[in-house]
Amino acid sequence: MSYIRLNHITKRFGNVIAVNDLNLEIGKGECFSMLGPSGCGKTTTLRMVAGFEDIDEGEIWVGDRLMSSSKTNFYLPPEKRDFGMVFQAFAVWPHLTVYENVAFPLRLRKLPDSEIQQRTTDALKHTNLYSVADQSPIDLSGGGKQRVALARALAINPDVMLLDEPLSSLDPHLREEMRFEIKELQKKFEFSIIYVTHDQAEAMALSDRILVMRGGVVEQIDTPxxxxxxxxxxxxxxxxxxxxxxxxxxxxDKIYPVGSEHALTMAVPDATFANTQEATLASRPAEIDFSDDGELYGVVKRRTYLGEITDYAITVGDQELRVQKNSRKPGPKLGENCRLKLLRPHWYSAE
Known part of the structure; x- marks a missing residue:
């Protein structure tokens, strides 16, 4: 059952349509990521859900609460939406201790002191910060500062957590560590997550579903x-x-890679060449095998050892394919001829 609903959302900045007629439903307790290149509209969408940007058209609902509506000219300000929010910038206050950084939003809500203490302590424990509660956040690592931001968001007991590129400023090791911590916190507290990122590995690891955007328009919504x-x-x-x-x-009646004298022997979907004589054959580097009966003829241009895998650049005609294979398996040497079998080919008509 959908919990967060965006109905026909449109947002313009001058003559630019940043988000165009977006319809989206997110379930309670779901981790939903928005992925796309810079300027695609994903952060603008998150900011409209948060209330930092008003909508030009449509409605936003969370449960039975209306957040924004262009029809009734209704807009609920961010501080009344009660969402947890974590952003790329660590946004910690250096003049306050870690404890006070987490407690501060609760004090603004004028909660009882006993409740502030309980919520703050619980949030610090769940983010492994309790032992540094009396320290300044400036003494913490990047991952520690981001945990402070997470603890502050957790302390308000949100039903919805909004995260905008929260790990992009961390080094790769910390990024992976924090990724799993966020997922564990979501499982524990069962809040919904809307997660904006340009990092596909983050989106694949965290998400129940992913939205891919381009130019303010949805290209696909599905499981990773x-x-x-x-x-x-x-x-x-x-x-x-x-x-x-x-x-x-x-x-x-034959199909050739551009620049190659060797025709393909593989089956091709009929619709691929329905209206054109050109098309694109797509493949993943890890889904290509070296094989004596492979459909493509190539020459090894580069062979790079990367530990678990060996990365090959293969010249096919006047084009180049990347192939990645387990380093334990033998493969062709630099300059050798080879044949390639595509395990999961995808065909796209010429644009």
């Missing part, structure tokens, strides 16, 4: 598995995971 394995279009394929795109052209 389905978005990766069954992308709705070429853009989604290119944005999620590593990708190869090989231009091909039809000559008579």
């Amino acid at each position: 598995l389905n978005i990766y394995n069954n992308p709705a279009n070429k853009f989604v394929f290119s944005f999620i995971g590593l990708s190869n795109f090989l231009k091909v052209q039809k000559q008579g």
